[in-house]
Amino acid sequence: MKPKIGFIGVGIMGYHMSQHLMKAGYQVIAYDRIKAATDRIVALGADEGLSSKDVAARSDVVITMLPDSPDVEAVALGPDGIIEAAREGLIYVDMSTIAPGTAIKVAETLGEKGVRCLDAPVSGGEVGAQNAVLSIMAGGAADLLEEVRPILDTMGKTVTLCGPAGAGQTVKACNQIQVALNFVGMAEALVLGAKAGVDPAIIIKVLSGGYAQTRVMDVRGPRAIKGDFEPGFKSAFHYKDLNIIMQTATDLHVPLPATAVAHELFSALMAHGRGDLDHSAVVTILEEMAGVEARTKEE
Amino acid sequence: MKPKIGFIGVGIMGYHMSQHLMKAGYQVIAYDRIKAATDRIVALGADEGLSSKDVAARSDVVITMLPDSPDVEAVALGPDGIIEAAREGLIYVDMSTIAPGTAIKVAETLGEKGVRCLDAPVSGGEVGAQNAVLSIMAGGAADLLEEVRPILDTMGKTVTLCGPAGAGQTVKACNQIQVALNFVGMAEALVLGAKAGVDPAIIIKVLSGGYAQTRVMDVRGPRAIKGDFEPGFKSAFHYKDLNIIMQTATDLHVPLPATAVAHELFSALMAHGRGDLDHSAVVTILEEMAGVEARTKEE
Numbered sequence: 001m002k003p004k005i006g007f008i009g010v011g012i013m014g015y016h017m018s019q020h021l022m023k024a025g026y027q028v029i030a031y032d033r034i035k036a037a038t039d040r041i042v043a044l045g046a047d048e049g050l051s052s053k054d055v056a057a058r059s060d061v062v063i064t065m066l067p068d069s070p071d072v073e074a075v076a077l078g079p080d081g082i083i084e085a086a087r088e089g090l091i092y093v094d095m096s097t098i099a100p101g102t103a104i105k106v107a108e109t110l111g112e113k114g115v116r117c118l119d120a121p122v123s124g125g126e127v128g129a130q131n132a133v134l135s136i137m138a139g140g141a142a143d144l145l146e147e148v149r150p151i152l153d154t155m156g157k158t159v160t161l162c163g164p165a166g167a168g169q170t171v172k173a174c175n176q177i178q179v180a181l182n183f184v185g186m187a188e189a190l191v192l193g194a195k196a197g198v199d200p201a202i203i204i205k206v207l208s209g210g211y212a213q214t215r216v217m218d219v220r221g222p223r224a225i226k227g228d229f230e231p232g233f234k235s236a237f238h239y240k241d242l243n244i245i246m247q248t249a250t251d252l253h254v255p256l257p258a259t260a261v262a263h264e265l266f267s268a269l270m271a272h273g274r275g276d277l278d279h280s281a282v283v284t285i286l287e288e289m290a291g292v293e294a295r296t297k298e299e
Numbered sequence: 300m301k302p303k304i305g306f307i308g309v310g311i312m313g314y315h316m317s318q319h320l321m322k323a324g325y326q327v328i329a330y331d332r333i334k335a336a337t338d339r340i341v342a343l344g345a346d347e348g349l350s351s352k353d354v355a356a357r358s359d360v361v362i363t364m365l366p367d368s369p370d371v372e373a374v375a376l377g378p379d380g381i382i383e384a385a386r387e388g389l390i391y392v393d394m395s396t397i398a399p400g401t402a403i404k405v406a407e408t409l410g411e412k413g414v415r416c417l418d419a420p421v422s423g424g425e426v427g428a429q430n431a432v433l434s435i436m437a438g439g440a441a442d443l444l445e446e447v448r449p450i451l452d453t454m455g456k457t458v459t460l461c462g463p464a465g466a467g468q469t470v471k472a473c474n475q476i477q478v479a480l481n482f483v484g485m486a487e488a489l490v491l492g493a494k495a496g497v498d499p500a501i502i503i504k505v506l507s508g509g510y511a512q513t514r515v516m517d518v519r520g521p522r523a524i525k526g527d528f529e530p531g532f533k534s535a536f537h538y539k540d541l542n543i544i545m546q547t548a549t550d551l552h553v554p555l556p557a558t559a560v561a562h563e564l565f566s567a568l569m570a571h572g573r574g575d576l577d578h579s580a581v582v583t584i585l586e587e588m589a590g591v592e593a594r595t596k597e598e
Contacts (some may be wrong), residue, residue: 100495123509135509158508162501170495174488174502178511181484184557188480189473192544195551196399196469202461203473209457210422210434212477215512245491252494254589258483258560265556290553 002026005151006059008052008075008082009096010041013122014065016129017095017155019044024154031055052076056085061148062092068240069098076106086113093148095136097121099244100166100173101251103139107165116144119165120152121172125233133157137175139168173248176241180262180279182214186221187265187283190294194287200225201296220280225296229277229284236275239266301325304450305358307351307374308395309340312421313364315428316394316454318343323453330354351375355384360447361391367539368397375405385412392447394435396420398543399465399472400550402438406464415443418464419451420471424532432456436474438467472547475540479561479578481513485520486564486582489593493586499524500595519579524595528576528583535574538565 006029007018015037022028022045030041031049042048049055052075056062062082066072072094076082082092092115094103100119107117118140128134134156138145145161152159162171189212193203204221207213220232242263249256268285269275277284287293305328306317314336321327321344329340330348341347348354351374355361361381365371371393375381381391391414393402399418406416417439427433433455437444444460451458461470488511492502503520506512519531541562548555567584568574576583586592 123511135505137505160501160505162505163497166495167497167501170492170497171502171505174492174497175506175509175511177488177491178484178506178513178516181480181487181557182511182513185477185480185484188555188558189476192476192548192551192553192555193469193473195553196465196547198462198466198469198473202459202466203470206434206436206459206461206470207474207477210474211514211518212422212474212481213514214477214481215510217477219510248495249491252491252589254491254494254591255585256487256491257564258480258557259487261557261560286554290551292553 003060003151004029004058006031006049006055006062007046007065008032008049008055008062009065010037011065012126013129015041016126017065018046020132020154021151022046026151029055029058051080052082053080053084056082056090060091061151062090064094064096066096068096069102069244072096072098072106073102077109082115083110083113086110086115088114090115091118091144091148092116093118093120095120095122097172097241097244098169100169100248103169104166107140116141117165118144118148119168121168122156123172123175129155136160137162137168137171139163139166139170173241173245176238177245177256177259179216180238180242180266181258182216183280183282184262184265186214186217186224187286190225190283191286191290191292194294195290195292199296200294216280220278224280224283225294227295229281231276232278232280234275235266235269235277235279235281238279239270239275242266302359302450303328303357305330305348305354305361306340306345306364307331307348307354307361308364309336310364311425312428314340315425316364317345319431319453320450321345325450328354328357350379351381352379352383355381355389359390360450361389363393363395365395367395368401368543371395371397371405372401376408381414382409382412385409385414387413389414390417390443390447391415392417392419394419394421396471396540396543397468399468399547402468403465406439415440416464417443417447418467420467421455422471422474428454435459436461436467436470438462438465438469472540472544475537476544476555476558478515479537479541479565480557481515482579482581483561483564485513485516485523486585489524489582490585490589490591493593494589494591498595499593515579519577523579523582524593526594528580530575531577531579533574534565534568534576534578534580537578538569538574541565
């Protein structure tokens with residue numbers, strides 16, 4: 001018999017992910033602190049959870065998909081949280097992107113109560129969630145991952161064991177460093193080129209065709225130079241990830257000079273109220289600094 | 300009848316490029332300020348030039364492939380330089396990577412003497428030169444590019460007109476910004492991950508398979524985490540390019556905060572005597588800053 005799955009946090013990402021589980025035949029008990037989000041999934045066939053504790057009490061496997069580290073800590077370890085229904089045999093998979101340190105703390109604390117934990121953040125965004133092609137980075141015991149792999153496979157395309165508890169979050173942090181700097185690199189290239197009078201479309205074309213190629217340029221370059229910053233992945237989320245990264249780097253004593261610059265540029269995006277734009281919009285900050293728009297004249 | 304081609308600067312890159320011209324049936328007059336370099340190409344069938352002026356006097360099209368802006372300025376405009384044999388009908392193609400401002404100055408000065416000029420820097424490095432698959436970024440008149448395109452096609456795979464004089468150099472600068480930041484992003488990701496205890500091989504695997512993918516990671520990531528920094532493209536050359544970029548950005552008033560960090564990290568590579576290593580070796584500076592080695596345990 002398939003395990004009963006509790007799903008806590010059925011916002012943009014969780015909404016799609018929990019549906020894939022139901023389509024695959026899993027019974028899902030859903031809960032979100034926003035009642036309308038819970039209701040939306042219940043209307044599609046999920047059972048209604050009344051709290052995180054209630055969901056954990058009624059499930060074999062609890063999955064969370066929440067905004068940030070404090071949310072996960074509250075849901076996992078706080079009042080009415082998973083910990084209040086913790087028991088031998090319960091499995092907890094956190095798919096949020098949070099601080100590696102928080103993931104380790106949650107796994108250790110719940111582990112003492114017999115709960116086996118996996119951190120399993122994803123990349124691929126809403127489109128990846130919708131199409132069940134998320135890339136899942138897992139941290140925890142290998143045998144636990146094998147046990148829950150059929151569940152993760154219904155939501156993702158690739159599932160990689162990255163190491164022990166927290167390692168999934170660490171690799172997600174590494175991923176967000178690289179993506180941020182790929183976008184900042186594209187932005188600085190476009191702005192220098194534009195100010196020197198070169199059509200940004202030519203820069204994208206030449207760079208994409210050679211050693212400078214990046215997937216973010218392939219996907220967002222042609223849109224950025226038309227001023228199209230519809231997300232995609234919102235700047236506010238990437239800024240949150242950069243906050244996690246810089247805090248983690250501070251804790252571990254890892255100087256990240258270029259990522260620190262990216263963090264400040266994303267802070268400027270927030271200061272300008274552009275958190276809802278795609279993260280490629282970091283180019284707008286550099287454009288304003290240089291007093292030039294990197295927009296193509298081509299159609 | 301095919302135009303006679305003068306080739307000035309037959310070092311690592313020019314050595315391969317001039318050979319492709321000879322194989323394609325062009326008569327080549329070669330000159331290098333290092334006599335042994337000239338002799339090597341003469342032994343392969345080129346005519347020997349005695350100076351830049353001599354080469355220009357005996358050629359229909361002069362190509363230069365030189366280390367830096369001052370070299371091009373000296374060869375083009377200095378004593379015994381191309382300018383002393385300048386005349387209506389002469390074509391000058393500079394394929395070095397130099398400052399866009401220098402390219403514009405050379406094109407204007409020689410243009411007054413009737414010489415038609417193209418800046419045509421390349422990417423692809425020694426391997427690209429050897430296999431005639433360079434990516435060529437051209438700045439100058441469109442009809443001039445069409446006239447010399449058969450010549451460029453013998454050395455490159457793609458030839459793109461980027462705009463008027465200097466535009467080829469500008470796009471090359473943009474290319475080197477993006478490549479530098481892709482490497483710095485990879486380096487900071489690897490070092491954070493390594494200090495958190497994750498095997499760098501897992502970081503490369505996960506990031507390469509998703510939105511964080513870059514061509515430099517595909518090509519150099521698996522080698523970097525084994526400590527293999529055999530060039531490829533030498534750090535010293537990328538540092539030179541970053542100097543050009545920062546000077547150009549200063550002249551144009553374009554703040555490039557992340558590229559400035561990359562410039563300093565490459566300066567550290569030079570300070571440590573690592574200019575002969577591949578540019579992926581920028582990770583070694585970040586490793587030393589963090590006190591950790593990002594090396595895989597896998598075979």
